[in-house]
Amino acid sequence: MIMPGSFPLDVPNVRDELTRYLGDSWNGVVDSEVDGKESLPYRNDCENSRYGMNLASRRVARAVMLGSAPDVSGQSARGIERSHIRLGTVQPGENISVFNDALSTLQSRSSYLYSDTTGNRYWYDTRPTLRKVAEDRAQQYRDSDALYEVETRLKKQRAAEPFSGKHICPASSLDVPDEDSLRIVVLPPAEAHRGRTSDSRALKMADEILTNRGTAPRAYKNMIVFAAADASYVNQLIAEAKRFLAWTSIKDDRESLNLDVAQTRETDQNVKRTSESLDVKIDEAYSWLIAPRIDLASGSMDLIWDVEHVSGSGEGIISKMGKRLLSTETAIKQWAPALLKMELDRLLWKDSDHIQIKQLWDYLCSYCYLPRLSGYKVLEDVVLRGLASDEYFGIAAGFSEGRYMELTLAEGRYSINQSDLLVKPRIAKSQTEADREAARAKAERDAAARAESETAGFEVGITQVGSYDGPNYDGTGTMQVEDWEVEVKPRVGKTSFAMTAKLDNTRVNRNIQNILEEIVSQLNMLDGMNVELSFTVKARAEGEIPMSTIRAVSENCSTLGINDFRFD
Numbered sequence: 001m002i003m004p005g006s007f008p009l010d011v012p013n014v015r016d017e018l019t020r021y022l023g024d025s026w027n028g029v030v031d032s033e034v035d036g037k038e039s040l041p042y043r044n045d046c047e048n049s050r051y052g053m054n055l056a057s058r059r060v061a062r063a064v065m066l067g068s069a070p071d072v073s074g075q076s077a078r079g080i081e082r083s084h085i086r087l088g089t090v091q092p093g094e095n096i097s098v099f100n101d102a103l104s105t106l107q108s109r110s111s112y113l114y115s116d117t118t119g120n121r122y123w124y125d126t127r128p129t130l131r132k133v134a135e136d137r138a139q140q141y142r143d144s145d146a147l148y149e150v151e152t153r154l155k156k157q158r159a160a161e162p163f164s165g166k167h168i169c170p171a172s173s174l175d176v177p178d179e180d181s182l183r184i185v186v187l188p189p190a191e192a193h194r195g196r197t198s199d200s201r202a203l204k205m206a207d208e209i210l211t212n213r214g215t216a217p218r219a220y221k222n223m224i225v226f227a228a229a230d231a232s233y234v235n236q237l238i239a240e241a242k243r244f245l246a247w248t249s250i251k252d253d254r255e256s257l258n259l260d261v262a263q264t265r266e267t268d269q270n271v272k273r274t275s276e277s278l279d280v281k282i283d284e285a286y287s288w289l290i291a292p293r294i295d296l297a298s299g300s301m302d303l304i305w306d307v308e309h310v311s312g313s314g315e316g317i318i319s320k321m322g323k324r325l326l327s328t329e330t331a332i333k334q335w336a337p338a339l340l341k342m343e344l345d346r347l348l349w350k351d352s353d354h355i356q357i358k359q360l361w362d363y364l365c366s367y368c369y370l371p372r373l374s375g376y377k378v379l380e381d382v383v384l385r386g387l388a389s390d391e392y393f394g395i396a397a398g399f400s401e402g403r404y405m406e407l408t409l410a411e412g413r414y415s416i417n418q419s420d421l422l423v424k425p426r427i428a429k430s431q432t433e434a435d436r437e438a439a440r441a442k443a444e445r446d447a448a449a450r451a452e453s454e455t456a457g458f459e460v461g462i463t464q465v466g467s468y469d470g471p472n473y474d475g476t477g478t479m480q481v482e483d484w485e486v487e488v489k490p491r492v493g494k495t496s497f498a499m500t501a502k503l504d505n506t507r508v509n510r511n512i513q514n515i516l517e518e519i520v521s522q523l524n525m526l527d528g529m530n531v532e533l534s535f536t537v538k539a540r541a542e543g544e545i546p547m548s549t550i551r552a553v554s555e556n557c558s559t560l561g562i563n564d565f566r567f568d
Contacts, residue, residue, distance in 0.1 A: 004066040005059030005089035009035035022069055025126040033112045033124065034061045044105055054094055056102035063088035064103075064113065068123030079116065079123030111135070117262055130250060130263055134270070137246035138239075146241035150189050153282060157186065160319040162331050162374030174214040176224070180365040182331060182374050184318055185209060185226045186286065192231040193288045193307065202228035203305055206290050210303075220365040222372050225330070226290040227321050233285035240281050244274040283313035289321050291330050294369040303368065306330065326374075333374045337386030340379075341393065343370065344422070353427045354399065357383065358418035380416060388412040394428025396421045407431055411510055439518075497523065500536075 009015045009030055019026050033040055041057035051057050067080035067088065080088075082103070089099050103122070107113055111132035115122050155168045164181040169188040176185055185206070193202035206226045212218055229237070247270045250257065254264055289308045294301060310324045325331040347370075348363060349355045361379055364370050373379055386392040389410055396404035399421060409428040499519070503511045523531050550567055557565045 003088050003091070004063040007062055007066065009062055009065065010037070010039075018066070019069075023126065026069065029112050029124060029126055030065065033110055034058075034065045040110055041102075041106060044102065044109070048105075050098060051102050051105075054098060056089075056098050057106060059089040060085060060099055060103050061106060061113075064122050065124050077121065079114070079121035081121055082119075085122065117265065130259075130266055130270075133257075134243065134246040134250060137249055138242040141242045141245050143238050145245060146238040147189055149241045149245060150237055150278075150282060153279065154186055154189075154317075157316055157318050160316065160322045162322055162326060162333050163318060164375060166318055170209065172214070173209040173212050173218075176209050176213065178213045178216075178218050178220055180220050180223060180361065180376070182223050182225075182372070184321060185224060186317060187226055187228045189229045189234055189237055189285070191228065192234050193228040193290070194231040195309065198305075200228075200231070202226070202288065202290065203307075206292075206305070207303075210292055221292060222368050222370060223365050224292070225321070225325065227286050227317055228288040228290055229285040230287050233281065233287075237278075237281055237285055240274065240278045244271070244278050247271045247274050280313055283315075283317060283320075286317045287311060289324055291325070291372075292368045294367070296369045301369075331372050331374050332378060335371070335373065335378055335382040337382055337389070337392045339371075340382050340386065341391075344393070349422075349424065354396070354404070354421040354423045356418075357416060357420050357422060360422065361418070383416055383422070384413060387416075390425055390429065393425055394423040394432070396423055396428075404428070404431055407435075408510065411513075413507070413510075415506070443518075 007014060007018065009018065015027075015030060015035075019030060030036070031038060035058055036042060039058075039061075041061040044057040045052040045055055063085050064080060067084060068078070082100075085103065086096060086099060090096055107115055107122070111128050112124050112126070113122060114125055114129060151169045157166065157168060159166050162182055163184045165177075165179070165183040167176045167183060167185045170176050170185060176183070187202050187205055191201045191205045193200040197203075206228075209226075210218060210221055210224060218224075247267060250259075251267050251271050254267060257263075259267065287310055289310050291306045291308075293304045293306050295304060308324060308328070310320055312320050322331075326333055344355065344360075348360060357379070361376055364373055364379065383393075383395075387395055387408070387410075394404075394407055394409035395413070395416065396408075397406035397417075397420060399405070404421065404423055404427075407423065407428055409423075409425065409432050501511070501515065520531060520533070523529050545567065554565075554567075557563075
């Protein structure tokens with residue numbers, strides 16, 4: 001059975017006989033796009049054994065050539081339908097899908113094979129397709145143009161947790177600020193990393209950025225991590241970026257190229273496709289997370305680079321790197337007080353009884369052998385949670401003359417200051433107990449002194465009875481005393497107590513707790529003592545109180561059962 005796909009167009013006599021009614025330009029099309037050892041279908045059959053077993057690519061190309069070459073551009077429906085291509089190539093017992101796949105492969109790679117918008121009709125033409133024009137233009141772009149396009153897209157990456165800052169494709173270490181907050185540096189695509197290499201361009205640039213900022217040494221080395229591209233993907237990135245630039249240039253030149261409606265639509269589709277493909281390849285290429293570390297257990301202070309491969313795409317480079325940091329605890333978003341106490345005992349207050357919170361934060365940001373926190377809020381939260389217990393640390397406002405000022409232990413607080421001191425629990429407990437004993441002894445001495453100053457339960461009253469003449473002109477006077485009255489009666493004891501204290505707004509809980517423990521508890525110990533506590537709030541604003549605040553406070557007072565309140 002003679003079929004169009006069976007004609008050997010690579011045989012000169014056959015080819016000349018079938019193409020002699022066509023123009024000379026068709027010879028080149030046949031040699032490069034239809035049949036022959038230098039043709040695209042021949043290479044496809046050689047590269048894919050599934051095609052090569054049946055010579056699928058060459059048979060499909062022959063059928064399309066013989067069925068479409070005589071067409072003219074003025075025809076309303078050019079080319080040959082897919083169903084006719086299958087009829088001209090597939091023989092009984094052969095798999096039709098192989099020939100369908102071969103046709104699709106030819107369409108994606110051929111420079112002279114056209115198809116309609118529905119993908120149902122195919123034909124060869126002597127004019128190169130827009131795909132061929134795009135390939136030619138892509139070869140004219142330099143690698144630097146493609147890398148610039150990649151860097152432009154990288155700079156549109158969105159920020160994500162746990163990073164407070166991002167630095168995309170820095171030109172030098174001066175472009176990365178030295179700040180005490182966690183940051184990610186996305187290295188340029190040219191500074192790529194290859195797995196299992198210790199001297200890649202990415203590691204060299206990361207080391208330069210970590211060591212210095214410009215000409216000055218970097219202080220906060222523990223607050224920087226890096227993302228780098230895989231070296232094996234860089235060439236693919238460059239090639240895809242060139243294709244995108246080529247299709248974009250065709251779109252810009254559509255008027256000078258005199259593109260018809262179908263070609264304009266094809267151009268728009270390819271611009272969109274190559275743009276999306278480039279974004280996906282960028283996400284896939286940036287798969288290396290690089291973080292500095294120092295292992296004190298090894299007995300060396302040499303810097304170690306932890307390099308992890310992070311796969312995945314579609315969520316953004318910074319987002320996927322942040323998730324990996326948190327999942328491996330390379331960066332910590334929530335810390336336990338026990339772990340903080342462990343680090344304090346191991347290194348930070350080993351030779352001292354206290355450490356300032358600001359100094360502690362600077363240490364955590366600077367030294368790569370300490371845990372890497374995602375932000376100061378993490379340290380603040382762990383300190384506030386640890387203050388509620390007496391196992392971890394106390395806190396003081398300062399240290400002077402051998403004593404800690406405003407020292408507290410096992411007392412919760414709402415906020416801390418960076419100037420506050422964290423005190424070893426043993427030291428804090430010793431001072432707080434000593435202060436408590438001193439306060440108790442002073443209270444006992446004061447009570448004894450007051451008791452001694454009073455008589456033993458009686459009041460003595462002496463009343464003078466007599467007459468008195470007023471003062472004379474010289475200031476002297478005479479007193480005629482007739483008698484004295486002496487009245488002795490039982491002393492009436494004190495039966496009530498009242499006090500008013502001004503509370504510190506920032507330490508209300510502690511002040512109220514001290515009053516309850518030191519004063520109210522003493523009164524409650526007496527039989528028949530009726531203790532009544534009240535809470536007074538006086539607030540005065542510099543301006544007018546907003547109506548929303550008045551409404552909220554009034555509703556809250558009613559809810560809490562407080563009836564005695566007013567706004568003036």
